[in-house]
Amino acid sequence: MKEDKVIGIILVVFSGLMYYKTLEFPPAMFGTLGAGFFPQILFTLLAVAGAVLTISGFMRERKRSDRGRPEKGKPRETQFWTTIKESLHYHSHVIISFFCFFCYIVLMSYFGYTIATLIFMPILMWILGPRNRRAIPITIIVSLGMTFVIYFGFVEFLKVFLPEGSLF
Amino acid sequence: MIDLILLGIREIFQPYPLIFLFLGTIAGIVVGCIPGFTITMGAALTLPLTFGMTSIQGLSAMLGVLVGGLAGGQISGILLGIPGTPSSVATVFDGHPMAKRGEPGTALCLGIWASFFGGLISAFVLMFFTPPLADIALKFGPWEFFSLVAFGLTIIASLSGKSLLKGIIAGLLGMIATLFGTDPMTGVLRFDFGLHGLSGGFSFLPILIGLFAFSQLMSSLEKTERTGAALIEGANLGFSSLKTIKTIFRQPFNLVRSSMIGVFIGALPGAGGSISNILAYDQALKGSKHPEKFGTGIPDGIIASEAGNNGTGGGELIPTMALGIPGSAVSAIMMGALILHGIQPGPLLIVEFPDLVYGVFVAFFLAHFFMLGIQLYGIRLFVRLTRVPLYVLVPSILVFCSVGSFSIHNRFFDIWVLFIFGLLGYLMKKYEFPLAPTILGVILGPIAESNFRRALMTSEDLTLFITRPISLFFLILCVLSLLYPFYQRYREKKRSSGQAGA
Numbered sequence: 001m002k003e004d005k006v007i008g009i010i011l012v013v014f015s016g017l018m019y020y021k022t023l024e025f026p027p028a029m030f031g032t033l034g035a036g037f038f039p040q041i042l043f044t045l046l047a048v049a050g051a052v053l054t055i056s057g058f059m060r061e062r063k064r065s066d067r068g069r070p071e072k073g074k075p076r077e078t079q080f081w082t083t084i085k086e087s088l089h090y091h092s093h094v095i096i097s098f099f100c101f102f103c104y105i106v107l108m109s110y111f112g113y114t115i116a117t118l119i120f121m122p123i124l125m126w127i128l129g130p131r132n133r134r135a136i137p138i139t140i141i142v143s144l145g146m147t148f149v150i151y152f153g154f155v156e157f158l159k160v161f162l163p164e165g166s167l168f
Numbered sequence: 169m170i171d172l173i174l175l176g177i178r179e180i181f182q183p184y185p186l187i188f189l190f191l192g193t194i195a196g197i198v199v200g201c202i203p204g205f206t207i208t209m210g211a212a213l214t215l216p217l218t219f220g221m222t223s224i225q226g227l228s229a230m231l232g233v234l235v236g237g238l239a240g241g242q243i244s245g246i247l248l249g250i251p252g253t254p255s256s257v258a259t260v261f262d263g264h265p266m267a268k269r270g271e272p273g274t275a276l277c278l279g280i281w282a283s284f285f286g287g288l289i290s291a292f293v294l295m296f297f298t299p300p301l302a303d304i305a306l307k308f309g310p311w312e313f314f315s316l317v318a319f320g321l322t323i324i325a326s327l328s329g330k331s332l333l334k335g336i337i338a339g340l341l342g343m344i345a346t347l348f349g350t351d352p353m354t355g356v357l358r359f360d361f362g363l364h365g366l367s368g369g370f371s372f373l374p375i376l377i378g379l380f381a382f383s384q385l386m387s388s389l390e391k392t393e394r395t396g397a398a399l400i401e402g403a404n405l406g407f408s409s410l411k412t413i414k415t416i417f418r419q420p421f422n423l424v425r426s427s428m429i430g431v432f433i434g435a436l437p438g439a440g441g442s443i444s445n446i447l448a449y450d451q452a453l454k455g456s457k458h459p460e461k462f463g464t465g466i467p468d469g470i471i472a473s474e475a476g477n478n479g480t481g482g483g484e485l486i487p488t489m490a491l492g493i494p495g496s497a498v499s500a501i502m503m504g505a506l507i508l509h510g511i512q513p514g515p516l517l518i519v520e521f522p523d524l525v526y527g528v529f530v531a532f533f534l535a536h537f538f539m540l541g542i543q544l545y546g547i548r549l550f551v552r553l554t555r556v557p558l559y560v561l562v563p564s565i566l567v568f569c570s571v572g573s574f575s576i577h578n579r580f581f582d583i584w585v586l587f588i589f590g591l592l593g594y595l596m597k598k599y600e601f602p603l604a605p606t607i608l609g610v611i612l613g614p615i616a617e618s619n620f621r622r623a624l625m626t627s628e629d630l631t632l633f634i635t636r637p638i639s640l641f642f643l644i645l646c647v648l649s650l651l652y653p654f655y656q657r658y659r660e661k662k663r664s665s666g667q668a669g670a
Binding site: 007042105125 | 213333334336340341343347351353356358359385389557558559560562563564566568570571574575578580583584587590591594599613617621624
């Protein structure tokens, strides 16, 4: 896989940088193994594994036939953008969900659990859902229900804290 | 012995202990089946409620939470592909494929009955073999723990699927994730990069849920149109307990072995009881005549995982009751409950309070019957989760996971950890990196590091790893486990050349 080469290189670079960081740890005292001992072993192993992954990626690509060549008459650049468009369409809900969840966490840090959840849930449900009349009451009921059941269950009944925002 | 058991029965078979045991089991199942909540959390939340109870009533409630929680994790694991607790990780490997194949009811039924029988076996061991097993547990030093963990890490080979290299990388990433934060031996801050959140390291639970929940949910969202599709389409919600029991009893060795693995791992304090289900699964795979079928939704995998998982419950109670050494965080909380009621846990507990100790054993035994009844009755409700549309399920689970991740340490940073590992888990799944070795690495990495360093602090003689018999035993198992894939390949070659000859 082409991606294996890239992932392998990323792992090698990451391991190298982290190994370098371990050299800053204070040395061992009283004959014990220092804080850097185990990390150095793990990052060395990861670097080796990453290198092997990269090399095996190169070797596999060399063995493969010419599948990646552009079709007759179609420039390579057009194929690339078509693939990107198809991939974005295929993963659109995934990308949106991750983005919404990211925004949810940021909102929660400012407004706390209740307000952030009341905003996040209906928006994501609407984006992912069928967007018809039937979905509206389901979206409202589930969003309100989940938010307040969790709130009362945790805060009032179990006395467990929920995230609080810096503003609310 | 029979007198003591009758003493225990007399303690438990009264209205209040039975009611609290029943309620505790329900609470445990609820806590276990929600991804983001752990049995430890459930037990911790139960502790203040026991203030007004007698010691046996309080312990009954907590035992119910323990047994219910161990069995409850399979519900979300099988139906959603997200383990409810770390003890149900391996159940997902075969439970979820079976559910996706349209048999969620059968998968759940198998898991519930396997949990029941596995738990009963561990209850039997608990009642009759607690003192000798506790003595063996005491013989474990850091060399033995390290060798056991090294053996546990070799399971990565079995869990790697198509690519051993990617499995090793996944396992290493899991171990590396535990390096962040304070070094447990020297107190040095590692890889904090000046960030306050990183100084506390990454908590295990947000990593687990992030890796499994996000990867599973996001994979379901690929390619779907906005039609209100469910997670599993066209599921057959039926199941038969009789057929399930026959299936389980056709594999008595798998059942007993898995349960005993759970008992053994549970009995070792600090061995990481969460790995017993993975270890049991691995041994079932290695001992099977059809190892290639594991991971496709076969009963053997579910039986091994759940029997191993519930076997841990009994194992954890062995050092707790016999020695006053908690076998896990849950049993540590139970010891807290004892101290609150003025009872000092320790080696003399079984002598001074035999009615209490054997009451605990009987309650543990009985809790499995409650668990069985509640879960079998609830199956028809649980399997309806598979019909909930994705656009309702995904946001709801994400909210639960966030709340669960936050509640462990009341750290907002843990929600970010959930997000980061969710992204990582999804990318790992996309690029065909297995997730189970990562979890194994997260659980076993810290245990391996601390025990290895502790062993060398005690004595710099490395030969002790080989000269101590129990440590040598596990190192031999380690070597055999590493050689197993080659043996398997040899066996397949022999089979295919034999078929070609015929």
